[in-house]
Amino acid sequence: MTRGWVRLAGHLDPGECAALAKPETLPWSRMAPKVGAITQHGWFAQMLFHQAPVPVQTLGALVLTAVSAAMDQKLPDWNEVTWQRYEAGRGHIDPHRDQARYRGLILIVTLSGEAEFTIFESRDPPVVVDRWTTGGGDMVLLRGADLGAPGVRCPLHAVGPPAADRLTVTVRHNERGYGRRAAY
Numbered sequence: 001m002t003r004g005w006v007r008l009a010g011h012l013d014p015g016e017c018a019a020l021a022k023p024e025t026l027p028w029s030r031m032a033p034k035v036g037a038i039t040q041h042g043w044f045a046q047m048l049f050h051q052a053p054v055p056v057q058t059l060g061a062l063v064l065t066a067v068s069a070a071m072d073q074k075l076p077d078w079n080e081v082t083w084q085r086y087e088a089g090r091g092h093i094d095p096h097r098d099q100a101r102y103r104g105l106i107l108i109v110t111l112s113g114e115a116e117f118t119i120f121e122s123r124d125p126p127v128v129v130d131r132w133t134t135g136g137g138d139m140v141l142l143r144g145a146d147l148g149a150p151g152v153r154c155p156l157h158a159v160g161p162p163a164a165d166r167l168t169v170t171v172r173h174n175e176r177g178y179g180r181r182a183a184y
Contacts (some may be wrong), residue, residue, distance in 0.1 A: 002017075002148075003129075003155075004119075004143040004152075005140065005141065005142050005155050005157070006132070006140070006141040006156075007121055007132060007134070007138065007140050008036050008138065008139040008140075008141070009110065009135075009137075009138050010135070010138060011131075011138065012137040013137060016137070017083075017110075017111040017112065017133050017136055017137055018035065018054070018111075019055035020053070020055050020056055020059065020111055021083075021111065021167075022045050022052060022054075022083040022167075022169070023047075024032075024138065025090040026045045026083075027041040027045060028044070028045050028077075028085060029043060029044055029092075030042075030043055030047065031043060031044055031084075035096075036095075038093065038094045038095075039040070039092075039093075039094050039096045040092060040093040040094065040129065041086070041087070041090050041092055042081055042082070042084055042085055042086040042087065042091040043085040043091070044083065044084050044085075044177070045082070045083045045176045046080060046082045046083075046178045046179055047081055047178075048079065048080070048081070049077075049078040049079050049080060049081050049178075050169065056081055056143070056169065059060070059107075059109070059171075060078045060107065060171045061083060062086065063105070063107055063141070064077070064105065067105055067141065071148075072155040075104040075105050075147070076103050076104035076173035077137065077145055077173060077176070078107075078171045078172065079172075079178050080171070080172050080173070080174045081170070081171050081176045082169070082170045082171075082172070082180065083108065083167065083169050083170075084167070084168045084169075084170065085165065085166070085167055086113070086115065086161070086162050086167075086168075087162075087165060088113075088159050088161070088162055088163060088164050088165050088166075089162075090161055091115075091162060091165075091166060092115075092158075092159060092160055092161045093158060093159050093162055094158055094171075095118070095120050095123045095156050095157065095158040096156070096157070096158065097144070097153050097154045097155070097156050097157075097166055098142070098154040098172070099145075100142065100145040100153060101145070101174055101175045101176045102145060102154065102172045102173065102174060102175075103142055103144050103145050103146055103147070103175050104144045104146075104147055104172075105138075105141060105142075105173075106142040106143075106144045106170065106171075106172050106174045107139065107170065107171040108139070108140040108141075108143070108168055108170045109137075109138070109139050109168060109169050110134045110135060110136055110137065110138045110140075110166065110168050111136060111168060111169060112136045112165070112166065112167045112168070113134040113135070113162045113163075113167060114136075114162055114164070114166065114167030115133070115134060115135065115160050115161065115163075115166050116131060116132075116133055116134075116159070116160035117131070117132055117133070117134040117157065117158075117159055117160075118130070118157060118159075119131070119155050119157050120155075120156040120157065120158065121156070123156060128142075129155075134159075142154050142155060143155065144172065144173065151161070
């Protein structure tokens with residue numbers, strides 16, 4: 001995680017992705033169209049990690065245990081799960097860093113659909129460091145605040161509009177507590 005991100009392409013199969021789906025009883029909410037200078041379009045649904053479906057908790061525990069062991073560091077426990085839905089041709093989020101309240105590791109799984117995922121060195125001027133098309137079954141691990149060294153932040157990243165609807169699930173540790181001032 002020395003660069004601040006890792007992509008695990010095609011890590012999960014379609015059945016595993018389906019098991020990570022949002023509970024049907026959990027309603028979608030529209031993302032704020034603008035947060036500071038960042039524009040975004042899509043929907044989200046959130047819940048406490050320990051109330052999430054068992055497959056989400058199991059994957060989260062496996063990833064957190066493996067990364068903690070690899071880094072020889074106890075990472076903060078997950079406490080927040082967010083599902084995101086991005087509409088074909090419109091859904092996106094401009095270059096941004098997840099808020100500093102998201103500590104430790106950030107796990108993003110693309111459940112279905114494809115979109116361009118870009119890591120930037122800077123926003124203005126835009127300097128691209130890495131770019132790929134993320135697809136169903138891909139996992140992206142991002143460094144959260146203070147992971148590896150005090151004061152480091154999540155890498156500047158963006159997600160472009162998908163060609164077809166895209167669904168993701170994100171697992172994080174929110175130091176302010178679940179749902180407090182979510183970035184969406």
